[in-house]
Structure formats: structure tokens, C-alpha cells
Amino acid sequence: MAPPRMLPAWIIGGVVAAVIGFFAAGLFVSKTDPVPQTLKTLAPFSLPTSSGGTFSSEQLAGRTVLINFWATWCEPCRKEIPLLMAAQSLNRGSLAVVGIAVDELDPVRRFEDEVGLDYTSLVGKTEALALMQRYGNPGQLPFTLVFDRQGRLRYTKTGEVRSQDLDRWLADLL
Secondary structure (H helix, E strand, C coil): CCCHHHHHHHHHHHHHHHHHHHHHHHHHCCCCCCCCCCCCECCCCEEEECCCCEEEHHHHCCCEEEEEEECCCCHHHHHHHHHHHHHHHHCCCCEEEEEEECCCHHHHHHHHHHHCCCCEEEECHHHHHHHHHHCCCCCCCCEEEEECCCCEEEEEEECCCCHHHHHHHHHHHC
């Protein structure tokens, strides 16, 4: 055991060593990247259509836009599509509904034929996921974005869209 007069020096030395070690360890620990800001406006994008063409977000300028990310294997996605088709039909001149399938082309085409999907339908797994992430969604489906005529993001919803959601959003924007 150290003599009593030496004990404070050992304590001070231990505390100093711990502080130096703490700060030194911080130099070697990898830092996490800052969380990117989520977009608040309609991002420029270009994706393949389900019919083989290419669609650009530039075609949406000046319109109220509803973008719905979905997949054929997603049951809530399948349930909300008839509601989105009805919204497109009722507001054809002022609302652009765009479905972006995070899926493969063949199942999307079969599903479109099955339900008679009549709004813009885009397909792109990787590209669609990257676009979703730019709006703060890591890949949860369904995911819906609603933009006003100036391209500002006004509403987002993760999960199945209900008629009361659409009624509220469209009453505010159309």
C-alpha cells in the first residue's frame, strides 16, 4: 500500500489518464454521417413507365401532384389503388397521380391489367428506393407524397391512404 501522502498523486494521475484516454479514443471512433435533410419540394426524376417509355417529373409542373410508392406484394398498397384511381378520375384536370412501383416490371403489368390502373405508372426498384429516401422514408410501403402547384411538399403519409386523407388533402390544394 502506498504511503498516505502519495495517495492523492495516484488518484490525480488516474483521473488524468482516464481523461486523456477518453479524448484519444474519440479520435479513433468512426463518426456517423449527419442525417441528410429531407426534401421539401418535388425532386427532379426520370423513371421508366410500365409501358416502356420514360417519364420525367418536369411533366408535372404547375399541377397538384400525388406520388404513391407501392409494390404488387404490398397488401395495403393494393387496397389503396382503387381510391387513387377514383381521385385521378374526379380531378383529372387539376391532379396528377403518379404511382411508382418498387417492384419488377412483369408483376406490375399483370396487376395494372387486373385492376385497370389508369394513372401514370412508373417502375424502378433501386431508383424508387433512392427517391423515397430523399423524402425521409427508408423503404416502408405504401408511401404517399402530395405537392401543391408550386411543387412544395404539403403532405406525406406512410401507410395506406384512406378516403378521409384524400378528401382533406385535395380540399386544401384544389
